[in-house]
Amino acid sequence: MAVDAREFKRGMRQLASAVCVVTTSVDGVRNGLTATAVMSLTADPPQVGVAVNKSASAFAMLSTSGRFAVNVLSRAQQPIAEVFSGAGGVKGAARFETGDARWSTGVTGAPLLDAASVSLDCSTARQVDLGTHVLFVGLVEDVRACDERAPLLFLDGGWGGLIRD
């Protein structure tokens, strides 16, 4: 029996996730979105996956640029997560002007967020059509890690942090 989509979404709200901002650029024009459908795939070769909705404003650029970065956010970077999720109606390159966020350009040309917990700079290895979404498989060309920072998490529709045992 098919599972109702609402039931599925209600269940997935209980999956606590690290929050990432996935960025790309084409001819110097930057775009990006907040994403939690991010996973480590393989270590050899180093690959990550990101599922992106075809309706996202950054989708077209992601599918043509051949590069993207996965910026894993720290707890202090929640305002960046909000803007890149479309809150406030900020679109496209203007999202990169949020607060005092600083960005640099990775070896692939993708935008990297300074002070992210870690930024994975990827060339796009494969795009897998999943219907509403495309799974972008990235070959990690560079890893830029900061010192350990408290992670930003998302659970049951809300932002939070991690309390360690």
Ligand SMILES: Cc1cc2nc3c(=O)[nH]c(=O)nc-3n(C[C@H](O)[C@H](O)[C@H](O)COP(=O)(O)O)c2cc1C
């Ligand atoms: C916590 C959180 C996680 C999200 N994860 C994803 C994701 O993994 N994939 C995706 O396509 N959209 C995800 N979104 C939605 C996109 O961030 C959002 O649709 C997009 O940035 C806004 O659309 P726009 O760029 O068209 O304005 C997430 C949103 C939030 C708030």
